[in-house]
Amino acid sequence: MMDLRREERPISHPAGAPGAPRGGPGRRLVRVWRQTSLLTRFTVIGLFLTVMIGVVLGMAVGQQLEKSALTQAAERTADKVGFEIDPFLRPGDFAGVPSPERSQAIDQHIRESLRDERHIVKIKVWNPAGMVIYSTDRSVIGRQFAIEDELADALRGQIAMEMSSLSKDENRMDRGRYGRLMEIYVPIRVGGDRVAGAYEVYLDVDTLTPMIAATQRFFWIGLALGLSALYLGLFGVVRSASRRLHRQSEELGRLEARRVVDQLTTEFVSIVSHELRTPLTALVGFSELLLTQPANEAEQRQWTENMHAAATRLTKLVEELLDVSRIEEGRVELKRQPVDVKAAVTAVLVNFGILTPAHRFEQRYREPIPPLLADPDKLTQVLTNLISNAIKYSPNGGPITISVTAADGTVRLSVTDQGLGLPPEELPRIFERFHRVQEEARRQIPGTGLGLYITRRLVELQEGRIWAESAGRGRGSAFHVELPAAAVERANG
Numbered sequence: 001m002m003d004l005r006r007e008e009r010p011i012s013h014p015a016g017a018p019g020a021p022r023g024g025p026g027r028r029l030v031r032v033w034r035q036t037s038l039l040t041r042f043t044v045i046g047l048f049l050t051v052m053i054g055v056v057l058g059m060a061v062g063q064q065l066e067k068s069a070l071t072q073a074a075e076r077t078a079d080k081v082g083f084e085i086d087p088f089l090r091p092g093d094f095a096g097v098p099s100p101e102r103s104q105a106i107d108q109h110i111r112e113s114l115r116d117e118r119h120i121v122k123i124k125v126w127n128p129a130g131m132v133i134y135s136t137d138r139s140v141i142g143r144q145f146a147i148e149d150e151l152a153d154a155l156r157g158q159i160a161m162e163m164s165s166l167s168k169d170e171n172r173m174d175r176g177r178y179g180r181l182m183e184i185y186v187p188i189r190v191g192g193d194r195v196a197g198a199y200e201v202y203l204d205v206d207t208l209t210p211m212i213a214a215t216q217r218f219f220w221i222g223l224a225l226g227l228s229a230l231y232l233g234l235f236g237v238v239r240s241a242s243r244r245l246h247r248q249s250e251e252l253g254r255l256e257a258r259r260v261v262d263q264l265t266t267e268f269v270s271i272v273s274h275e276l277r278t279p280l281t282a283l284v285g286f287s288e289l290l291l292t293q294p295a296n297e298a299e300q301r302q303w304t305e306n307m308h309a310a311a312t313r314l315t316k317l318v319e320e321l322l323d324v325s326r327i328e329e330g331r332v333e334l335k336r337q338p339v340d341v342k343a344a345v346t347a348v349l350v351n352f353g354i355l356t357p358a359h360r361f362e363q364r365y366r367e368p369i370p371p372l373l374a375d376p377d378k379l380t381q382v383l384t385n386l387i388s389n390a391i392k393y394s395p396n397g398g399p400i401t402i403s404v405t406a407a408d409g410t411v412r413l414s415v416t417d418q419g420l421g422l423p424p425e426e427l428p429r430i431f432e433r434f435h436r437v438q439e440e441a442r443r444q445i446p447g448t449g450l451g452l453y454i455t456r457r458l459v460e461l462q463e464g465r466i467w468a469e470s471a472g473r474g475r476g477s478a479f480h481v482e483l484p485a486a487a488v489e490r491a492n493g
Contacts, residue, residue, distance in 0.1 A: 358397030394419030
């Protein structure tokens with residue numbers, strides 16, 4: 001028996017010297033981590049990732065929502081101002097400061113037209129030379145200012161906007177009165193399409209805050225619910241796996257069970273962590289770009305599409321894990337009925353034809369083909385998994401053939417590709433859970449090793465069988481599924 005007191009006796013080696021003890025705090029933490037259960041590991045990692053993703057996405061999208069709301073408010077204001085005021089102005093108003101009578105008429109018209117627009121706090125009217133010919137702040141009327149970029153854009157006929165720093169000389173009266181102002185520059189068109197001058201409209205951003213806050217609040221609630229659903233779904237799968245491993249440990253004995261549990265836990269966490277890392281990295285990376293980098297509309301759309309693709313991949317992973325959980329716990333409900341095989345194959349191929357133009361799909365039927373006795377949804381899932389697998393492992397494109405034959409009371413569906421193929425030694429293991437062929441050509445192809453395992457279990461639950469054939473590496477693969485024909489099943493019943 002080991003003498004624990006001997007291990008705890010203090011040793012006077014200097015830190016880092018030869019012979020110094022290696023059991024520092026870091027190693028103790030690693031040892032404790034390895035001894036924790038799968039459920040505890042997942043709880044820690046899952047909560048951390050969920051909070052991290054929520055914060056990063058929330059900040060990025062929250063800023064985009066605010067920017068979008070301000071842009072929409074600016075565009076509505078520009079339309080309103082132009083519609084209400086442009087017809088009242090005359091070309092002569094822009095030659096210099098209008099007469100007192102004309103200035104009073106312009107002021108009265110502007111104030112009456114915009115009296116309901118409470119978020120508008122100030123308006124200036126500029127002529128092309130950079131002179132303020134009208135302003136709700138009378139102290140700047142008649143003053144000449146340098147024409148800055150936004151004003152120049154408006155004088156060229158484009159709407160421009162910026163968040164005001166209130167540092168300009170003409171804004172000195174606004175300092176301390178408003179928290180944030182947005183300046184909108186709107187071209188003035190008098191007598192047709194000719195630009196005679198420009199409006200500078202100041203919006204009080206604080207008056208728009210309730211609307212922005214409501215939109216952001218709705219987004220945060222949706223994001224929290226979505227991430228909670230993702231976490232709870234994964235938590236259920238991990239809890240199920242943890243309970244299953246615990247039962248195995250009781251049956252196999254303490255030492256053997258510990259070895260099996262450690263091996264399965266490491267495999268499960270490794271695969272799930274690996275598959276989560278890529279989409280999570282994409283989500284965090286592109287959301288950080290949205291948060292920190294200026295970008296045009298095309299770039300923002302591309303980054304958003306990349307985030308959507310990563311989220312779709314996460315969703316597929318969760319669905320596969322939930323399918324495994326339901327199958328292994330016996331919670332799969334089957335509604336078997338006669339199914340038209342041709343219609344089922346055609347319905348599945350409609351979606352794939354759009355998603356993967358590099359592949360060509362061929363259908364071959366050897367008549368007569370009776371209906372299958374199967375669950376339509378589960379049959380669709382089986383076909384989808386097999387065709388997805390054929391596409392995935394045919395990275396260079398090419399034909400994928402779906403053939404259907406009937407014999408001896410069964411219907412055989414075959415999916416054949418001309419892709420990477422399978423070495424002979426892998427054929428017996430290809431349908432095992434988490435198993436993936438370890439070859440250089442396949443390492444860059446994402447996957448969990450669950451698709452074919454789920455497919456096999458769904459086929460077996462419907463009293464069918466599945467197997468794979470391949471002539472070897474680089475010579476394609478064929479997956480065959482046999483299910484009972486509906487007419488034979490009814491005759492036997």
